[in-house]
Amino acid sequence: MYMQIIEPYTELLFPVGLCSPQLKGINISFCRGSMDDDLLQPYADGHGPTHSHRHVRSCQSITHGNTTHESWPSSNHSGPVAESMLFVSDVPGSSRQVYGHMTVVHDPLRTVSVLEPGGTDGCKMNQRVSVEETAKAAGCLYAQNAGFFNTSSGACLGNVVSNSRMVKDSHGVQNAQFGIRRDGSLVFGYLSQEDVLDQSNPFVQLVSGVIWLLRDGEVYINQSMEAECDKTQETGLLSTFVDVVSARTAVGHDAEGKLILFHIDGQTGQRGMSLWEVAEFLKKYGVINAINLDGGGSSTFVVNGSLASYPSDHCNPDNRWRCGRNVSTILCVHQRRCRPANCSGHGDCVDGHCRCQEGWQGAACDSLVCQTCGPHGFCTPNGCACDAGWRGKNCSQECLPGFYGDGCNQTCSCNNGGSCDPVSGRCTCPPGFRGNTCQQLCSLGFFGPNCTQECHCDNLCPCDPQTGSCNATLREETNSTLHRAGHCLAKQMFTSWRREKEANREQPYLTERTWLIITFILAFLLSLSLLVHIIQACCSSVASHFPERQDYSYVPLADINGAASRTRNKAVVSGTGDFELDDSDSQDEIWSPSHSGRL
Numbered sequence: 001m002y003m004q005i006i007e008p009y010t011e012l013l014f015p016v017g018l019c020s021p022q023l024k025g026i027n028i029s030f031c032r033g034s035m036d037d038d039l040l041q042p043y044a045d046g047h048g049p050t051h052s053h054r055h056v057r058s059c060q061s062i063t064h065g066n067t068t069h070e071s072w073p074s075s076n077h078s079g080p081v082a083e084s085m086l087f088v089s090d091v092p093g094s095s096r097q098v099y100g101h102m103t104v105v106h107d108p109l110r111t112v113s114v115l116e117p118g119g120t121d122g123c124k125m126n127q128r129v130s131v132e133e134t135a136k137a138a139g140c141l142y143a144q145n146a147g148f149f150n151t152s153s154g155a156c157l158g159n160v161v162s163n164s165r166m167v168k169d170s171h172g173v174q175n176a177q178f179g180i181r182r183d184g185s186l187v188f189g190y191l192s193q194e195d196v197l198d199q200s201n202p203f204v205q206l207v208s209g210v211i212w213l214l215r216d217g218e219v220y221i222n223q224s225m226e227a228e229c230d231k232t233q234e235t236g237l238l239s240t241f242v243d244v245v246s247a248r249t250a251v252g253h254d255a256e257g258k259l260i261l262f263h264i265d266g267q268t269g270q271r272g273m274s275l276w277e278v279a280e281f282l283k284k285y286g287v288i289n290a291i292n293l294d295g296g297g298s299s300t301f302v303v304n305g306s307l308a309s310y311p312s313d314h315c316n317p318d319n320r321w322r323c324g325r326n327v328s329t330i331l332c333v334h335q336r337r338c339r340p341a342n343c344s345g346h347g348d349c350v351d352g353h354c355r356c357q358e359g360w361q362g363a364a365c366d367s368l369v370c371q372t373c374g375p376h377g378f379c380t381p382n383g384c385a386c387d388a389g390w391r392g393k394n395c396s397q398e399c400l401p402g403f404y405g406d407g408c409n410q411t412c413s414c415n416n417g418g419s420c421d422p423v424s425g426r427c428t429c430p431p432g433f434r435g436n437t438c439q440q441l442c443s444l445g446f447f448g449p450n451c452t453q454e455c456h457c458d459n460l461c462p463c464d465p466q467t468g469s470c471n472a473t474l475r476e477e478t479n480s481t482l483h484r485a486g487h488c489l490a491k492q493m494f495t496s497w498r499r500e501k502e503a504n505r506e507q508p509y510l511t512e513r514t515w516l517i518i519t520f521i522l523a524f525l526l527s528l529s530l531l532v533h534i535i536q537a538c539c540s541s542v543a544s545h546f547p548e549r550q551d552y553s554y555v556p557l558a559d560i561n562g563a564a565s566r567t568r569n570k571a572v573v574s575g576t577g578d579f580e581l582d583d584s585d586s587q588d589e590i591w592s593p594s595h596s597g598r599l
Contacts, residue, residue, distance in 0.1 A: 034313035040296025048173035049229035069189030075257035100264030109184040110352040123156035128326035136305030140332040149328035158208020176291040179206035188289035247299035252290025389422035432466035
């Protein structure tokens, strides 16, 4: 096979197609769209086989075991994103020459994307958009058409995953697939629905083709036709789809894991390549695995948003010209991008690599630097945040003695050798001490931890506050305290005894105040008696002047006091009937009215 490389280019170039406003002097206002007349479809009704993935697995060669797809680690070389070459090649066994492009991508994981037509939700809206328009909006350096679509409704066909987002699930339809997983591995072949939906290493890009061209460096078309079923399509049977010459688009990889985008121009049945010829061409240039993508009038190659291929569809309304077709998904080669583009919000994207902020790591800056902080801490962007009382890179060490709390930055205040709780700072006192900071000795008569044990010494003597020994020599300050306490106690005891003695002393029956009251009463009574006697004396004086009123007798005071009675008693005893009067009464007389004349 002869291939002439006309012009290599990396990120610029290529002349536009015939339907272009750059053509001078030609009225091209009619160049409005493709007639979709160069259709190359593998199936007449629907898309894809109806049998299961199990059927595909059972039909393949035993040399492949149960694996129905191939994975290959992708290249991640630095330097230019990609290199693209325009070639004209002779097709062996024919007089045909083909014109096309081969693009080598050095870092597929960060520079290749499957894009929906027109951007996000293009498949959801069944849009069909030209490769140029989609590529220009996305900033693609190189782009070519990718998956199949329904020419009537515009619906995307097969599986579609775009930048880690599941766009369409084919529900296990067995057509050849190309995808890139999160770890960068390139996947080619047949996938079960479980493979497509696997989240342990999910697909970040995925698109469906028809016919697996090369498997492990060998042409795999016959096996692929059996797996994807021989159904009729608009240009004939599936074998016709494989055998007919036409414009083709394919994707594969080489031994280094570089992604190969392949495109040739053509016209179905007239020029271009069959899939057999494409497979041999790719094999010759070192491609290991490759699948066929949508071709015919859909086959399009774009450089920097400009059409760089020669479409096979005629323009509408003037079929003298050729126009690019509005298609479905595309493969876009772009500048290196981080995945995700914002580096999970924890870093900056620099040349396709996330430069993580402090505390974050990983290709996507999505994991914290501290992975395990143990049971005593939790992970933060600044490292492990330890619980109170713990320290260290992974919070596995207690605070140093004398420190406690969050960050172990608070100083303990325990005295006399007390230990500090690393979490709360609470002091645990040694035997013989007590208090919040262990600053106090045990009270006399107690000893041990927390001073809870009572001494049992003779005569209630104090014991050692730490051991409880009764033979202990007390500290100087303790002896001083005891001396002062004894002096104070003795003084208090003497004072108490004095008070008790005074309280028990015999008290007089009457108080001074009572005696004073009695004195006043007696004085009053004496005064009253004197007054009475004066009154009586006055009355006697009056009676002497008024004899008619002297109708009373006078009894000497001696008789009132019993003197007369004693005199009579003496007379009786002497045997005489005469009365004998005391000397004190010798001059007293008994007054009666009969003696009123004797005054």
